[in-house]
Amino acid sequence: MSVSEENRATFDRFFREADVNNDGFLNIKELKTILYNIGFRGSDEEIAKIFVDLVSAGEDKVTYEQFMTEMCKIPLKDVKDSELRTLFRTFDKNGDGNVTKEELFHCLKEKQFDYTEEEMGEILAKADKNKDGKIDYEEFLSALK
Numbered sequence: 749m750s751v752s753e754e755n756r757a758t759f760d761r762f763f764r765e766a767d768v769n770n771d772g773f774l775n776i777k778e779l780k781t782i783l784y785n786i787g788f789r790g791s792d793e794e795i796a797k798i799f800v801d802l803v804s805a806g807e808d809k810v811t812y813e814q815f816m817t818e819m820c821k822i823p824l825k826d827v828k829d830s831e832l833r834t835l836f837r838t839f840d841k842n843g844d845g846n847v848t849k850e851e852l853f854h855c856l857k858e859k860q861f862d863y864t865e866e867e868m869g870e871i872l873a874k875a876d877k878n879k880d881g882k883i884d885y886e887e888f889l890s891a892l893k
């Protein structure tokens with residue numbers, strides 16, 4: 749199993765964003781940031797376990813290649829449904845069950861994703877399968893897969 753091109757681009761972005769000290773490696777704190785970004789809400793112990801799985805024996809940081817190879821083992825679709833719902837709700841500000849363009853833009857900006865208006869439009873268009881201009885929960889789920 750390999751990371752699809754699309755996921756690779758996403759994880760590449762996550763990696764660069766999470767690598768706050770810019771040394772090209774991820775320490776456990778930086779890994780935690782990534783996992784939170786993809787909606788993982790595990791305990792510190794769970795994160796520590798993932799971290800240990802990722803690093804080579806005796807190392808205390810994750811390389812870019814390890815990260816890319818291993819990320820496919822934490823598929824987004826396996827993140828628990830309740831956690832995805834929580835993530836969905838952070839986008840759906842007014843709680844009506846749909847994420848509008850404005851809500852999506854607002855949330856991505858809030859999360860400091862450096863998307864241009866055009867890129868965000870593309871994300872929305874891609875996720876919005878029934879073309880009603882909004883993302884419902886089902887569309888949200890399939891967009892993450």
Ligand SMILES: [Ca+2]
Nearest residue numbers: 767771773774
């Ligand atoms: Ca780092």
Ligand SMILES: [Ca+2]
Nearest residue numbers: 840842844846
């Ligand atoms: Ca809404």
Ligand SMILES: [Ca+2]
Nearest residue numbers: 876878880882
């Ligand atoms: Ca829709």
